[in-house]
Amino acid sequence: MEMHDLCTIAAREMRCLLATAIKVEGHAYRKQGVSMLLTEEGQMYGSISPGCLESDLQARVSHVLDTKQMEFVEYDMRPEDDLSWGETIGCGGLVVVLLEPVCGELRSTLQKMHECLQSGAATALTRTFQDDYTRVQYEWKRIGTTEKGHQPVLRPSLVPPHDRVAYYNLTSLQVDVQHSSGNIKHEHTALTQHSRDIPRLTLVPERVPATSNGSHSTTPSGDSQHISEADIPTNDAISTNPWDLPQQLTSQYTPKPRLIIIGAGNDVIPVARLARSAGFRVVVADWRESLSTSERFPETELVLGFPCEIMPLLKVTKGDYLILMSHNFPRERELLEMLVDCEYAYLGIMGSKTRTARLLDGLPPLKYVHSPVGLSIGADGPEQIAISIAAELIACKHKVSSLSSEVGQKGSVAHANDGHSSGSR
Structure with missing residues (x-):
């Protein structure tokens, strides 16, 4: 602790x-x-x-x-x-x-x-x-x-x-x-x-x-x-x-370190819980008020609003970790556009490599992209996927391995470990 x-x-x-x-x-x-x-x-x-x-x-x-x-x-x-x-x-x-x-x-x-x-x-x-x-x-x-x-x-x-x-x-x-x-x-x-x-x-x-x-x-x-x-x-x-x-x-x-999770769906709950246990200060941001409650996310900071509303409040710094888990393509694209000029330590994107490539298409290269988010441990289901994500956060936090991703010139994402798909963590 x-x-x-x-x-x-x-x-x-x-x-x-x-x-x-x-x-x-x-x-x-x-x-x-x-x-x-x-x-x-x-x-x-x-x-x-x-x-x-x-x-x-x-x-x-x-x-x-x-x-x-x-x-x-x-x-x-x-x-x-x-x-x-x-x-x-x-x-x-x-x-x-x-x-x-x-x-x-x-x-x-x-x-x-x-x-x-x-x-x-x-x-x-x-x-x-x-x-x-x-x-x-x-x-x-x-x-x-x-x-x-x-x-x-x-x-x-x-x-x-x-x-x-x-x-x-x-x-x-x-x-x-x-x-x-x-x-x-x-x-x-x-x-x-x-x-x-x-x-x-x-x-x-x-x-x-x-x-x-x-x-x-x-x-x-x-x-x-x-x-x-x-x-x-x-x-x-x-x-x-x-x-x-x-x-x-x-x-x-x-x-x-602050972990900002964009999205408040059910799959975010175990990620927030494990990240808190791993020593992160967790912030969950979403525009859906019914999902953004302290009952669903105890001991978690909640920010309500669309990307254009929450980004000025979050004031992202170079020590922050971010994960996109809203499963809403337009909102995540909007947020990524606002991250172009920001400094941060980690950017995880939930979803397949194909989806991430579409999200990043046309944007300047972004640093520290991890997609699909999480280490490749053969995870299946929300709880195991949350474990793979928490493991990657810990590894990046302690810099025990080189896990940063690089964005290709054409917008494709080359994952630093094995380029695993969202269903094979």
């Missing part, structure tokens, strides 16, 4: 937290910088893992929201002999997750970012960690449009991290303190209010039961083992940044 969507959801969820993978090492399901939202009611939007981490993150939501403080959570799934992670989790990497309550400065920042993304501009969110990573400040800025991919890009600043020795392997609310003697003492993080607007994270040792001789005992296996008081480091030795994070992290986000 894109940050564009998460900002929208955060605006309506009063008690939710933002979880961000701020460091990833080794093999992992998602890339560094990806975020998700978790609500106190148990709703999850987006993902950081295939599902192996989310239940643990969900268990922390109430605590983070009640304290209004951030937390770092480490999931080290690299050791193969660790029965709790290594052999049961397929990822096998290290993931450090930052949990932030969506309130105060962060809520206001996400709202401004949403307005920026809605306008079609990219944005950057900068987190500045202070006081040895116990406080964080937020800053966002508009960075204009970008031609890069739509995955969040997490970029550390040139500000170096604090030069401190990490005595602790911080794992969410529990910290295992490894001493030179090989003994381990469990500690828990406690979150203390430092400022109304800036979250603060501190470490407070857990009270460990004393043995008869005054020493403390616990090991990972539960076996009793004596630990001298002199072996236990003071709280001043604790590092809240054992992962060598930079003091500043900047996440860049691009707006969701």
Whole structure:
């Protein structure tokens, strides 16, 4: 799920937290910088893992929201002999997750970012960690449009991290303190209010039961083992940044690409649904009011009117994707004539190559024409055809293959894959 969507959801969820993978090492399901939202009611939007981490993150939501403080959570799934992670989790990497309550400065920042993304501009969110990573400040800025991919890009600043020795392997609310003697003492993080607007994270040792001789005992296996008081480091030795994070992290986000579908027939419904799931901001435009309803197209922007009426409203830009699915030859020809001088990223035309050649006959060559629209996967019926279209949109979005079409000098369309007909997607 894109940050564009998460900002929208955060605006309506009063008690939710933002979880961000701020460091990833080794093999992992998602890339560094990806975020998700978790609500106190148990709703999850987006993902950081295939599902192996989310239940643990969900268990922390109430605590983070009640304290209004951030937390770092480490999931080290690299050791193969660790029965709790290594052999049961397929990822096998290290993931450090930052949990932030969506309130105060962060809520206001996400709202401004949403307005920026809605306008079609990219944005950057900068987190500045202070006081040895116990406080964080937020800053966002508009960075204009970008031609890069739509995955969040997490970029550390040139500000170096604090030069401190990490005595602790911080794992969410529990910290295992490894001493030179090989003994381990469990500690828990406690979150203390430092400022109304800036979250603060501190470490407070857990009270460990004393043995008869005054020493403390616990090991990972539960076996009793004596630990001298002199072996236990003071709280001043604790590092809240054992992962060598930079003091500043900047996440860049691009707006969701807009898909404009001309036509509101029944075959458009699955295309709109799948395109939304694939990360597109979907607009359905048609002149038939009875078909252009929110009941038929939930969570979709609807534009009512003929091509000459809707084109000034749509204001097509070079990042937009368009598909003609009205099955009305005169209206689609009218719209294509208006696209001659427009910049766009993709133009899909439903129908056979012969029909498309007739539509384009006499027009100057148009760029990025995909006809028949959709990848050739042997699709049959509206649902499967919608899948082929969504697949082509995703491929073009991520530029994983050269799918652009070229228009011949005589108006014929040479499809870049196999020139499949409308009935053989």
